Amino acid sequence: MLRLLQWVEVPTAFKDNLKLKQTSAFDRLARARYLWRMRIVLLGAPGSGKGTQAQRLVTRLGVPQISTGDLLRSAVARGTGYGLRAKAAMEIGQLVVDEIVLGIIRERLAESDAALGYVLDGFPRNLAQAEALASMLASIKQPLDAVVLFEVDYGEIARRIAGRRTCPKCGTIYNVHDAATPGITHCKTCVPPPLLTQRPDDNEQTVTKRLAVYDEQTKPLIAHYRAQGLLRTINAQGSVDDVTARLLQALKIKG
Numbered sequence: 001m002l003r004l005l006q007w008v009e010v011p012t013a014f015k016d017n018l019k020l021k022q023t024s025a026f027d028r029l030a031r032a033r034y035l036w037r038m039r040i041v042l043l044g045a046p047g048s049g050k051g052t053q054a055q056r057l058v059t060r061l062g063v064p065q066i067s068t069g070d071l072l073r074s075a076v077a078r079g080t081g082y083g084l085r086a087k088a089a090m091e092i093g094q095l096v097v098d099e100i101v102l103g104i105i106r107e108r109l110a111e112s113d114a115a116l117g118y119v120l121d122g123f124p125r126n127l128a129q130a131e132a133l134a135s136m137l138a139s140i141k142q143p144l145d146a147v148v149l150f151e152v153d154y155g156e157i158a159r160r161i162a163g164r165r166t167c168p169k170c171g172t173i174y175n176v177h178d179a180a181t182p183g184i185t186h187c188k189t190c191v192p193p194p195l196l197t198q199r200p201d202d203n204e205q206t207v208t209k210r211l212a213v214y215d216e217q218t219k220p221l222i223a224h225y226r227a228q229g230l231l232r233t234i235n236a237q238g239s240v241d242d243v244t245a246r247l248l249q250a251l252k253i254k255g
């Protein structure tokens, strides 16, 4: 039934109700394949936990996380044309020019796994990107379902960024300040466990710049998406599990 509804315009509330009724009858894989084609944007300052929660939504919904930061870091590491042009801006905490980011996102959204929906993490980051995304999605009749704003104090952000570590092999994000992983140094899932790394732009000076850029260029998206009725706001402080619970509730996904 929901599969058919994807091709006709019906009110979102009706589809939401139907999803909730049907989820108990399907296992997680079936739910991911047939029901949840959610296109979600995670919005929030750097270090607000978007990446960590996006990784959890990937497991829950079976849709890919699309992080422009990860795509750009990969382009830089591979030395592609986009990467070479993006590197300098990333090192000083500035936004990479829209032309590059939009080129990268257009290519990624065209990949087959994105047809199941996706979690956009770190994109869009300014109004021009939001408008470009809206027109890309309008042309394929696949509008966004929700934009979730992560609210965290800037003091807490500085602490989180200083403690953030990433597994170079599987990309899992950890935090040395997290009660579940205090002082963590090695990945908990990879065998043999690689030493976790710290992002080069996760230093105090660059973080101050990144937060200023967020205030100036990304924050206007809050009013933009609120006016479209897409915005849902969550308190993103507290344990990772608590934030996941709030996120699922905001998206009306059963925990």
Ligand code: AMP
Binding pocket: 046, 068, 069, 070, 072, 089, 090, 091, 093, 094, 095, 096, 097, 101, 121, 122, 123, 124, 125, 129, 201, 210
């Ligand atoms: P992130 O991993 O999301 O914190 O992004 C790391 C860096 O990549 C940012 O500080 C920017 O330099 C760049 N970046 C990531 N996403 C975007 C975007 N949507 N627009 C412009 N620059 C971006």
